[in-house]
Amino acid sequence: MGFLIPFVFLVSLAHLSVSSTIPSTTDVSSSSLSESATNSIKMQYLEFANGDKIPMIGLGTWRAPDEEVEAAINLALEIGYRHFDCAPVYMNEKVIGNVFKKWIDSGKVKRSDLFIVTKLPPFANRAEDAEKVLKKSLADLQLDYLDLYLIHVPFAVPYVEGPFQTHENGSIVQSPTDHIKTWKELERLKTEGLIKHLGVSNFNERQIQRLLDNSDVKPEALQVELHVYFQQKPLVKFCKDNNIIVTAYSPLGSRGINKLLEGSGIEVPDLLENPVVKTVAEKHGKSPAQVLLRYITQMGVTTIPKSTNENRLKANIDIFGFELDGCDMKSLSDQDAGIRLVEFRNFDFFKGIETHPEYPF
Numbered sequence: 001m002g003f004l005i006p007f008v009f010l011v012s013l014a015h016l017s018v019s020s021t022i023p024s025t026t027d028v029s030s031s032s033l034s035e036s037a038t039n040s041i042k043m044q045y046l047e048f049a050n051g052d053k054i055p056m057i058g059l060g061t062w063r064a065p066d067e068e069v070e071a072a073i074n075l076a077l078e079i080g081y082r083h084f085d086c087a088p089v090y091m092n093e094k095v096i097g098n099v100f101k102k103w104i105d106s107g108k109v110k111r112s113d114l115f116i117v118t119k120l121p122p123f124a125n126r127a128e129d130a131e132k133v134l135k136k137s138l139a140d141l142q143l144d145y146l147d148l149y150l151i152h153v154p155f156a157v158p159y160v161e162g163p164f165q166t167h168e169n170g171s172i173v174q175s176p177t178d179h180i181k182t183w184k185e186l187e188r189l190k191t192e193g194l195i196k197h198l199g200v201s202n203f204n205e206r207q208i209q210r211l212l213d214n215s216d217v218k219p220e221a222l223q224v225e226l227h228v229y230f231q232q233k234p235l236v237k238f239c240k241d242n243n244i245i246v247t248a249y250s251p252l253g254s255r256g257i258n259k260l261l262e263g264s265g266i267e268v269p270d271l272l273e274n275p276v277v278k279t280v281a282e283k284h285g286k287s288p289a290q291v292l293l294r295y296i297t298q299m300g301v302t303t304i305p306k307s308t309n310e311n312r313l314k315a316n317i318d319i320f321g322f323e324l325d326g327c328d329m330k331s332l333s334d335q336d337a338g339i340r341l342v343e344f345r346n347f348d349f350f351k352g353i354e355t356h357p358e359y360p361f
């Protein structure tokens with residue numbers, strides 16, 4: 001099985017965030033952002049160098065199975081989500097694409113109002129496989145272009161259309177990868193108009209620097225695990241210094257990840273039960289999850305909490321109506337504990353991957 005089944009500070013001043021009001025529910029049909037919309041939620045954005053904007057809250061879609069994801073994407077669009085994080089290895093792009101198509105065809109939303117992200121999977125992390133896999137994502141998502149395309153992980157495995165290949169002892173079969181060659185191919189696909197912005201995910205500083213040193217189109221985005229127990233401050237600063245927008249994945253601690261770690265002996269702490277988070281939440285009359293997400297956005301980092309539950313979808317995007325003060329920020333900053341939760345080597349389906357020469361952690 002692959003990660004197929006289960007998988008699935010401050011940015012520079014050039015990325016000043018701006019506020020806008022997203023019309024929700026029925027107002028979404030007007031598709032334009034309206035200050036006068038009633039029943040509305042606020043959104044903040046970061047800007048790429050060319051002025052394109054990425055909403056600071058998006059929706060994650062890992063471990064959102066087909067039977068839940070269709071309703072969740074519909075609901076999310078109604079609520080006002082416009083930024084969606086996808087990946088072929090989450091195995092739900094087709095269903096998500098059906099919902100995008102319905103919304104765009106009906107005129108309820110314009111394509112240009114959406115910010116759609118997907119990723120080049122580890123089984124195609126090579127120049128020769130990139131085009132077909134990108135085009136498959138575009139076909140599944142029923143889109144002509146992606147707003148952001150990320151190399152999902154720095155390591156690679158052989159091309160498969162099903163579960164990853166394993167050796168007899170259960171360890172994963174690896175394959176070499178050359179980031180520079182792959183990147184050049186992505187640059188070419190960008191010139192064809194299939195991609196607006198290019199970035200990477202799960203790359204370390206050295207791997208990003210190598211791309212910066214050897215590319216015409218510089219990486220503009222990095223998606224990494226980031227939450228109150230794993231704040232990645234040096235990496236975020238490095239990105240800020242290089243005009244790279246950071247997106248935090250697993251911002252709520254990837255609740256439910258315990259199931260994937262069964263047998264590994266690793267226990268995942270519950271971020272929502274952290275006493276400091278709870279105290280700050282009580283002070284502002286917000287939920288612990290809202291405080292965790294607000295903290296990340298006040299670090300100047302965009303984030304993509306996953307939910308398929310209506311109330312949690314609503315709460316997770318409704319975080320720009322309050323602000324954490326210096327005291328809150330300091331006490332939350334102090335919770336940083338270096339606890340990485342999405343450590344690929346601990347997942348059964350990536351057994352032995354830490355010996356890959358490009359393993360990042």
Ligand SMILES: NC(=O)c1ccc[n+]([C@@H]2O[C@H](COP(=O)([O-])OP(=O)(O)OC[C@H]3O[C@@H](n4cnc5c(N)ncnc54)[C@H](OP(=O)(O)O)[C@@H]3O)[C@@H](O)[C@H]2O)c1
Nearest residue numbers: 060061062249250251252253254255256289305306307308
């Ligand atoms: N690039 C990568 O390698 C990578 C790796 C991991 C994740 N990601 C992306 O990042 C997204 C988010 O990360 P994640 O899914 O690992 O974890 P997460 O967003 O931190 O946590 C999601 C879990 O929290 C629950 N939840 C959501 N909102 C909640 C709330 N307000 N209160 C309590 N529980 C809540 C969800 O359950 P319900 O659905 O039942 O609400 C789900 O079980 C992924 O979906 C994926 O798109 C990328």
